[in-house]
Amino acid sequence: MERTLSIIKPDGVRRGLIGEVIKRLEAEEIKIVAMKMIHMTKKEAQGFYAVHKEKPFFDSLTDFMTSGPIVVMVLQGEDVIARYRKLMGATNYKEAEPGTIRADFATDIEKNVVHGSDAPETAAIEIKYFFSELEIVG
Numbered sequence: 001m002e003r004t005l006s007i008i009k010p011d012g013v014r015r016g017l018i019g020e021v022i023k024r025l026e027a028e029e030i031k032i033v034a035m036k037m038i039h040m041t042k043k044e045a046q047g048f049y050a051v052h053k054e055k056p057f058f059d060s061l062t063d064f065m066t067s068g069p070i071v072v073m074v075l076q077g078e079d080v081i082a083r084y085r086k087l088m089g090a091t092n093y094k095e096a097e098p099g100t101i102r103a104d105f106a107t108d109i110e111k112n113v114v115h116g117s118d119a120p121e122t123a124a125i126e127i128k129y130f131f132s133e134l135e136i137v138g
């Protein structure tokens with residue numbers, strides 16, 4: 001049993017895609033065990049994306065991630081990290097498989113609608129960044 005952190009990014013929330021993303025999770029029978037809407041500060045976004053702090057896109061990415069509210073969720077299930085990454089599609093929407101969230105809705109390599117943890121270690125860190133154990137059901 002795994003857990004992963006999912007984020008509907010500011011572009012997804014702005015464009016009315018919360019329901020669309022959740023619909024796709026539920027269609028795959030991926031269980032949501034925590035969920036809330038927040039609006040990150042620049043500092044919070046920099047902390048969340050600390051692994052990318054040396055990247056050229058870091059400043060723009062953290063500006064984007066603070067440009068509006070986001071929906072953060074914890075997903076739980078067998079192999080959920082890989083299953084959710086598959087639903088999301090590749091980081092670059094131009095390379096994402098047809099039918100994935102990013103292929104269908106991303107408008108830019110940065111504005112790609114969703115985030116998902118990439119490994120059990122990062123999932124654990126990312127979930128803790130937003131949720132206490134008390135906020136997670138199941």
Ligand code: UDP
Pocket residue numbers: 052057061090091109110111112114115116118
């Ligand atoms: N990103 C970007 N330019 C790039 C690569 C990534 O703006 O060249 C953004 C994009 O929003 C991506 C996020 O930075 O989702 C984190 O990058 P990562 O490589 O971890 O991609 P992900 O795990 O989200 O697929």
Ligand code: MG
Pocket residue numbers: 116118
């Ligand atoms: Mg990543």
